[in-house]
Amino acid sequence: xxxxxxxxxxxxxxxxxxxxxxxxxxxxxxxxxxxxxxxxxxxxxxxxxxxxxxxxxxxxxxxxxxxxxxxxxxxxxxxxxxxxxxxxxxxxxxxxxxxxxxxxxxxxxxxxxxxxxxxxxxxxxxxxxxxxxxxxxxxxxxxxxxxxxxxxxxxxxxxxxxxxxxxxxxxxxxxxxxxxxxxxxxxxxxxxxxxxxxxxxxxxxxxxxxxxxxxxxxxxxxxxxxxxxxxxxxxxxxxxxxxxxxxxxxxxxxxxxxxxxxxxxxxxxxxxxxxxxxxxxxxxxxxxxxxxxxxxxxxxxxxxxxxxxxxxxxxxxxxxxxxxxxxxxxxxxxxxxxxxxxxxxxxxxxxxxxxxxxxxxxxxxxxxxxxxxxxxxxxxxxxxxxxxxxxxxxxxxxxxxxxxxxx
Numbered sequence: 001x002x003x004x005x006x007x008x009x010x011x012x013x014x015x016x017x018x019x020x021x022x023x024x025x026x027x028x029x030x031x032x033x034x035x036x037x038x039x040x041x042x043x044x045x046x047x048x049x050x051x052x053x054x055x056x057x058x059x060x061x062x063x064x065x066x067x068x069x070x071x072x073x074x075x076x077x078x079x080x081x082x083x084x085x086x087x088x089x090x091x092x093x094x095x096x097x098x099x100x101x102x103x104x105x106x107x108x109x110x111x112x113x114x115x116x117x118x119x120x121x122x123x124x125x126x127x128x129x130x131x132x133x134x135x136x137x138x139x140x141x142x143x144x145x146x147x148x149x150x151x152x153x154x155x156x157x158x159x160x161x162x163x164x165x166x167x168x169x170x171x172x173x174x175x176x177x178x179x180x181x182x183x184x185x186x187x188x189x190x191x192x193x194x195x196x197x198x199x200x201x202x203x204x205x206x207x208x209x210x211x212x213x214x215x216x217x218x219x220x221x222x223x224x225x226x227x228x229x230x231x232x233x234x235x236x237x238x239x240x241x242x243x244x245x246x247x248x249x250x251x252x253x254x255x256x257x258x259x260x261x262x263x264x265x266x267x268x269x270x271x272x273x274x275x276x277x278x279x280x281x282x283x284x285x286x287x288x289x290x291x292x293x294x295x296x297x298x299x300x301x302x303x304x305x306x307x308x309x310x311x312x313x314x315x316x317x318x319x320x321x322x323x324x325x326x327x328x329x330x331x332x333x334x335x336x337x338x339x340x341x342x343x344x345x346x347x348x349x350x351x352x353x354x355x356x357x358x359x360x361x362x363x364x365x366x367x368x369x370x371x372x373x374x375x376x377x378x379x380x381x382x383x384x385x386x387x388x389x390x391x392x393x394x395x396x397x398x399x400x401x402x403x404x405x406x407x
Contacts, residue, residue: 039404067136075143139171168403172212172360177200212234269293276306280310315359
């Protein structure tokens with residue numbers, strides 16, 4: 001067998017403008033090329049420099065742009081049941097409290113998820129994930145949190161792992177057992193936190209099911225003190241943490257998360273200047289979730305100007321879940337991030353590429369088009385990257401390359 005030249009590569013992709021998102025900015029290479037070997041980018045640059053490479057396969061795009069693969073860094077897409085009837089009730093004036101009193105709300109999803117088999121959860125989630133993938137998603141985070149008992153939480157995490165094994169997408173799993181107080185622990189929530197810390201997290205970690213740990217810090221969920229217990233347990237297992245924080249009120253959850261070097265704090269409508277400064281100091285990403293803001297008809301906007309001022313990276317995600325954000329398009333979140341929260345198109349696209357990678361601890365390998373990074377990228381039949389934010393609905397034609405292969 002002939003020795004491989006240093007300029008040999010598995011594939012070479014050219015014929016489009018490359019929106020590299022290096023440093024979170026467009027950083028466009030007009031008429032560029034990408035050389036790929038073993039699923040990694042080995043070189044990138046203007047087309048005239050491609051002549052030094054000897055690829056096994058060549059692929060030439062007919063114009064358009066290429067971006068890094070999109071990363072949806074906050075989803076709850078594994079669950080059982082359907083809550084569209086509750087959505088109709090809310091639109092007809094029934095309060096969330098009344099729906100909950102009828103057995104609805106998150107507990108209806110918990111019941112349906114507990115009743116579903118692993119196979120059912122995987123099949124239902126496949127359909128949702130396929131729609132996200134059609135929007136150029138190549139990496140997705142999936143949380144547990146609708147089991148609220150040990151067997152079902154572990155089953156949800158297994159379902160997420162199955163999706164990553166069965167579909168051409170990278171799946172990052174997060175244990176969100178501290179999502180809500182289980183009905184069995186309604187009068188003694190501290191006991192559930194103890195189960196999470198002493199039993200569930202160690203078992204999930206030992207089985208290789210959890211890449212990170214999350215919690216919901218809110219008056220209707222868990223207090224900062226309870227969340228701190230979960231974070232201490234995660235720290236002992238050397239698992240990174242994230243936090244649903246400051247969505248409905250200011251409890252100092254984002255500042256708490258930052259003190260634990262959290263990868264991200266998410267929602268953040270009520271984040272204070274103290275929260276922002278702590279996040280900036282510890283490198284915690286702000287994950288903005290416009291789908292939930294929109295569906296819940298919120299009026300308190302996340303402090304985008306403060307994040308900009310203190311250079312806190314901002315990510316965007318679908319928050320795909322059955323109750324407050326049944327969003328099946330990450331590209332729609334780009335538009336919502338701009339129209340609802342005032343992001344620029346460049347900030348929005350950075351929010352689903354480099355900054356989303358940061359929110360998952362993957363910035364060294366994902367999120368930009370640069371040598372050494374995973375060869376996940378998307379060719380779009382549009383002339384400028386702002387078009388990704390501009391178009392609403394439908395399917396924007398694209399070709400997705402996942403780990404160096406057309407998906």
